[in-house]
Amino acid sequence: MAGGGKTQKLTEEHEKKARIEIIPLIDVLFFLLATFVLFTLSLNRIQSIPINLPQAVPNAKPADDEDKPVTLQVSDNGNYY
Secondary structure, eight states: OTTHHHHHHHHHHHTOOOOOOHHHHHHHHHHHHHHHHHHHHHSOOOOOOOOOOOOOOTTOOOOGGGGSOOOOOBOTTSOBO
């Protein structure tokens, strides 16, 4: 039994438990956060046109013309069709 201690030491080295490293995880999270913030800051603000919305009238029947869909197109030059 002279060599028994050597095999026991090798088995202890191979039985190391897996660890989750926190520092690389934090680095990845900060990278994703910074990327998201920079992406949202680079977005163009959405421009809108003012619209006067109709007021609700109780028990009012809609006219036949109001049931048809309306298509609004805006060109690159800002023309409305």
